[in-house]
Structure formats: C-alpha cells, structure tokens
Amino acid sequence: VQLQESGPGLVKASQALSLTCTVSGSSITSASYAWNWVRQPPGKGLEWLGQLTSRGIVYYSPSLKSRATISRDSAKNKVYLLMNNLKPEDSAVYTCNAVGPRESNFWGQGTQVTVSS
DSSP: OEEEEEOOSEEETTSOEEEEEEEESSOTTOTTOEEEEEEEOTTSOOEEEEEEOTTSOEEEOGGGTTOEEEEEETTTTEEEEEEOSOOGGGOEEEEEEEEOGGGOEEEOOOEEEEEEO
16 A cells, blocks of 8 residues: 655645545555554654544544544545644654554655645
C-alpha cells in the first residue's frame, strides 16, 4: 500500500486546510484497512487526528473540537482531511496512515503545513 499526501504548504490563520491522501495498492473500501490522519508539530510527538474505516465511519480526536472533517472519494481512491479555522499551532507535518492486516502500518511521506498569523 502506498500513500501520498498533497495540499497547500502555507495557510493563513482562520482559513481552512484541505489535504488529500492518494492511495494505491489497495482500495480504500477494503475491509482490511483503516485510514488515519496524524500530524507532528515541530519539536512535539505524533498526534492522531482521526480515522476513516472501510465502512465509511469516521472517528475524530476530541482535541480537534469539531474543526476537522475526514471524507473519501472511493472512485478516486482518495481520503481527505478538511480542517477549519486554522491556528498557528496547527502548523505541523500532516501524514496519512493505513492500518492493515496483522496491525501492519503504511505511511505516506507527510506534507508540511505552516499556518501564518
């Protein structure tokens, strides 16, 4: 499974961020996988943002306080992350992750997002 994130590298505070995770090697509707978005701010640990299951159910981190929406386009085999009302502290490397059979993990390269005030 290969994952590739894409999106704007620079966003202004209070604006929205839209990121795309393009998946290859497996269908995002496969029952074998769940799809996560995570981020890592500079100098900090990895933070889980949310998960999209093969059935289309989404779980979110409570810390996002409803600012995030994870969705998918099954025809394009893409998973999306939309975050509203961005703040400078949202600056981080955003990465998509797939958890597969036997707890296998697959990671994209990550994309840097900087929120300017």
